[in-house]
Amino acid sequence: MTARKRYWLMKSEPDAFSIDDLEKVGTEPWNGVRNYQARNFMRSMQVGDGVLFYHSNCKEPGIVGTATVSSTAYPDETQFDPKSDYHDPKSTREDPRWSLVDVTFERKLKRTITLEEVKQHADALGEGFALTQRGSRLSVSPVTAAQWKYLLALE
DNA sequence: GCCAACGTTGGC
DNA sequence: GCCAACGTTGGC
Numbered sequence: 001m002t003a004r005k006r007y008w009l010m011k012s013e014p015d016a017f018s019i020d021d022l023e024k025v026g027t028e029p030w031n032g033v034r035n036y037q038a039r040n041f042m043r044s045m046q047v048g049d050g051v052l053f054y055h056s057n058c059k060e061p062g063i064v065g066t067a068t069v070s071s072t073a074y075p076d077e078t079q080f081d082p083k084s085d086y087h088d089p090k091s092t093r094e095d096p097r098w099s100l101v102d103v104t105f106e107r108k109l110k111r112t113i114t115l116e117e118v119k120q121h122a123d124a125l126g127e128g129f130a131l132t133q134r135g136s137r138l139s140v141s142p143v144t145a146a147q148w149k150y151l152l153a154l155e
Numbered sequence: 156g157c158c159a160a161c162g163t164t165g166g167c
Numbered sequence: 168g169c170c171a172a173c174g175t176t177g178g179c
Contacts, residue, residue: 013177035162057177115178135160137176 006049007143008041008069009130010103011056019053019065019108027070027104030140031078032086034098038140042101043073051103052143052151054131055112062114063151071102109155117154124150 010030012018022028033039049069055061075096078086091097115131122132130141143151 011177037162061178137161139176 003046006046007052007145007148008045008049009052009054009063009141009143010067011054011139013057014055015058018055019105022053022065022067022103022105023108025105027102029076030100030103031076033076033100033139034086034088035138038138039099041138041140041142043099045069045073045101047072050143050148051106052148056139060112060114062112062116062118063109064112065108066106066152067103068106069101070104073099073101076100109152111155113151113154118151121150121154 017028030042033042047069051067051069052063053065053067055064075093076086076098078084079088079091079096079098080093081087082089086098088097118125118131122129125132125147126144127133129143129147130136130138
């Protein structure tokens with residue numbers, strides 16, 4: 001079964017986990033997502049899908065690199081760990097509530113494509129792009145092939 | 156640190 | 168099932 005490659009935007013706070021951190025570890029389980037919509041997007045991911053890595057809640061928010069999805073979704077272990085910030089007492093092993101995928105470093109962009117710059121291209125990106133949609137706080141969201149191409153051409 | 160936007164929770 | 172209260176996100 002091969003599905004057509006799809007594309008995603010994944011946000012991370014660089015203080016917590018940056019593109020440099022991903023480069024260092026190579027592959028990271030994308031744990032801690034506790035939003036159903038974001039979770040559902042991860043559950044629909046396929047190995048090989050492209051990821052735009054976005055730095056949020058920092059001095060210069062923007063797209064800083066690319067990664068690839070390197071596993072399909074599986075249960076996020078941190079939900080079962082009482083000591084974790086991400087612990088969810090309502091989740092059970094029999095019926096895990098939260099999933100994650102593994103994300104593997106691909107490359108850092110030569111420069112940050114800042115949120116400010118992305119906004120200047122809002123019209124070209126069209127509707128339904130998370131970063132230019134007002135009020136969108138989803139940490140995982142879909143990107144079209146056209147948006148992917150357009151954004152990386154800005155680099 | 157402020158605050159708008161939005162998701163979740165829980166009383167009724 | 169409504170909705171007020173509360174918590175979180177994330178730009179600024």
